[in-house]
Structure formats: C-alpha cells, structure tokens
Amino acid sequence: MNVLELKNYMEDLVMQQMDAxxxxxxGVCTCEQCRHDIAAMALTILPARYVVTPRGETYTRIKALEQQFSVDIxxxxxxxxxxxxxxxxxxxxxV
Ligand SMILES: [Zn+2]
Known part of the structure; x- marks a missing residue:
C-alpha cells in the first residue's frame, strides 16, 4: 500500500511566492512570526486545494495550479x- 498524503497545494504555492x-x-518585517502571519492571512483568503496524493508526486500538479492562481496568490x-x-x-x- 502506498503512503498517501493529504495536502493543500495552495500552502506550497503561497510559501513559494512569499519571498518575491x-x-x-x-518595510514589512520578514521574521519567522511575520512570515507565518502573512502566510496565514493569504491562506485564509485563498481557496484551499486539498488533494490526496502519493508522497513526492506533487510537482506537476503544483505547476498547473501555480499558473492558474498566481495572480490571486x-x-x-x-x-x-x-x-x-x-x-x-x-x-x-x-526593519
Ligand atoms: Zn516580525
């Protein structure tokens, strides 16, 4: 049996785009606390995209979603x- 993972892709995408x-x-603080606050607020606004997937097989689908939601994120x-x-x-x- 495969090891499956429940994953919100949106979380990965938010973390990926955060630095840019x-x-x-x-003028925004970039400490651990503030970065997590920013991510939490962004993820509250954005729709969740949960999928069940075998571990490690997320990359292709993340790329597709990234293009779809890039502006929203x-x-x-x-x-x-x-x-x-x-x-x-x-x-x-x-700062
Ligand atoms: Zn801070």
Missing part, C-alpha cells in the same frame, strides 16, 4: 503583508 512578494513590498500575499505592516504581532519591526 515580500521583496516587492518594502500575489494579491492575497500583498493583503497579508499590508495587514502585518499595520498590525504586527510584536513590537520591534526588525
């Missing part, structure tokens, strides 16, 4: 970044 979107938005990440800028979960900005 953060780089385009000056960018917008959701920007939204998350703006919220974290306004309401960081910690005092020091680290």
């Amino acid at each position: 979107v953060i780089a385009a938005n000056h 960018m917008m959701a990440l920007t939204e998350g970044i703006n919220t974290v800028k306004k309401y960081p979960h910690h005092k020091e900005t680290g």
